[in-house]
Amino acid sequence: QSALTQPASVSGSPGQSITISCTGTSSDVGTYDLVSWYQQHPGKAPKLIIYEVTQRPSGVSNRFSGSKSGNTASLTISGLQAEDEADYYCCSYAGSSIFVFGGGTKATVL
C-alpha cells in the first residue's frame, strides 16, 4: 500500500488554528474509521494524540481534534501554542492487521 498523503508543512501564529490533511484511498482511510494521529518532537518517540478519527486519549489537550470525510482525514490544532511545534503523522488501518502512515507534516508556530 502507498503512504497516506500529508502536506509537508503548515504554519500559524500563536492562538490561531491550523489543519493538517491526510488523504488515503478507499482501501484504508475511506473504508475504516480507524485513523490515528501522532505528534513527534525532535529526538523523541511519537505520541498518540487522536485515535478512531475523533477520540482523544486521556491527558491530550482538547485543542487537538480530528475529523474525516471520504478518503481524507484531518487534524485541527486550535489555540496554537509554541509547544505544538512538532511533526504530525496520520496512520490508517488498512485491514488484516496492516497499517499505513502518512508522510508527515511539520507544524511551525510563527
Added chain:
Amino acid sequence: EVQLVQSGAEVKKPGESLKISCMGSGYSLTSYWIAWVRQMPGKGLEWMGIIYPGDSDTRYSPSFQGQVTISADRSISTAYLQWSSLKASDTAMYYCARRRGSSLNWFDAWGQGTLVTVSS
C-alpha cells in the same frame, strides 16, 4: 505503567546480521500486537510489520516483506526485528509500538527507539 524498552544503538557493517529487541513491561506482551516502525534520517514514519506474541501471527508491509524478520519470545515478553544482511539503506531509527487491541487499531505506547547505523 506500560513501557516498551528497546535495545541500544548498533553500528554494523554492510552484510552483517542484526537482531534488535523490544521488551514490554507493566502489561502482558502476549496479549497485544507489537509493530515495528522505521524512521530514516530526516524522514517520516514507515510501518514495517506487526506480530501478535500470543501465537506469533505476523504481518508485513509489502515494502518490507522479505527484507526483515519479526519474531517474539513470549517467555521473556520480548519482540524482535532482525536482518540477515544489512545494507547502508537500513540506517535508521527503529521504533516498536503497541497496538491497543485486536480491534483497537492505534498505537498507544512506543519504545524509545533503537538507532541502527550501517556503514563500512
